[in-house]
Amino acid sequence: MRGARLRKKSNQNTKDYHHGNLRDALLKETLKLLKKKNPTELSLRDLARRIGVSHGAPYRHFPSLNALLAALAEEGFHIFADFLSLNRSEQQQSEPLPRFRQMAFEFVRFSLQFPIHFRLMFTQVVVDHEEFEDLKQAGETAFRILADSVGNLQAQGILRVHDPIVTSVFIWSSLHGFCSLLLDQRLGFLDIDENKVDTIIEAFYQNMMDGLAVVK
Amino acid sequence: MRGARLRKKSNQNTKDYHHGNLRDALLKETLKLLKKKNPTELSLRDLARRIGVSHGAPYRHFPSLNALLAALAEEGFHIFADFLSLNRSEQQQSEPLPRFRQMAFEFVRFSLQFPIHFRLMFTQVVVDHEEFEDLKQAGETAFRILADSVGNLQAQGILRVHDPIVTSVFIWSSLHGFCSLLLDQRLGFLDIDENKVDTIIEAFYQNMMDGLAVVK
DNA sequence: CTTTTCATGTTGATATTGTCTACATAAGGA
């Protein structure tokens, strides 16, 4: 499972017997199917059939469907960390506060660009994080990117001083919750279109920063 | 499915053939099993076996396992609405703002008292809300309790004036996200115990109300 | 009181799946 990553120089002219890139093919096919189906509706046998290998083949790469989904979730967290680090932005803000603002926006942007990953990443029910150590690590790494940023901003007196972890949990939760509801279309009655999303994120950010109360 | 609710005066001295209360028994047994298992690990046949009926019996009440879970989620939203209305509190605050504060706390309290329901309610992956109209309705009803309250507070100048729906989404998201992470033990590294939960909710509430920024 | 109807439960059959074991193939190192 570990050596699988640096396996095979992808013998493109796929011979009959060995697929050559089954692991990746499984991940891609799963991603493709998840656009139309729930994880519950997937099966390893069906995946194998679609790819054109025998029903036993997938087990050489993943012990279970859950493990496969966990791999996708982990991949998601790595990409997510990239977003939060602003590595995926065309232009990065340089000042601390604008950078923080950008991070919040990137959070949501990730969820919209990688909705399937996002759902897998934050759905305990499908993938038990405790069961997959690497996945758990990847998640915590991403969180710490936010937490470190918050800590710095608090130290610089730009954000109110609280336990930075608690504050980060607040931010993480808010954004995570918002994205979840967005993706699950649980906010369908809001009739959100592309433009309005930015407006709502903006309102969100303002709420986070300025609070709801009139008087302090 | 509709008549099933006002079915049968629960013939307690259960005869051999008819169970008499299978629908409720299925819901209860499922709830019991979900304390130790993921929804994915359940099966209708297993449920039937545990209750002592044949493997076909459950289909008379639920067309699928998902429908059964949807029923539980719907039940959850009804209870949730009760919490948000403060009907479950021993003593209700009378002033608007304390009432609002209490509502926020009740939100989290519900998630801790009904974690299984909560997870089902907010997990699109397991139960597709679009597929179950009643469930969707119940969810929106609960949301509107919050939204109405927010609208009033804004009208009274107690909360900053925004689109009340957008503000409600912010609150709902924050609390929902927080609870999700709590229940999924994704915040395990915080080492949360009973007392600390209240402290964190408190911090949460303050953050929501006062915002993160130093200057407004 | 008798008959009929219908919701509820049973039984059996079929297709699909997860999972295990034994075997086949090929690619690379000794």
Place this chain on the structure above:
DNA sequence: TCCTTATGTAGACAATATCAACATGAAAAG
């Protein structure tokens, strides 16, 4: 060249979802 090992195949078994045909009894209809 031979051997080891990763990868894929084939077959078997138990469990499941799902459907259809049938059984039962409670309540309505007469």
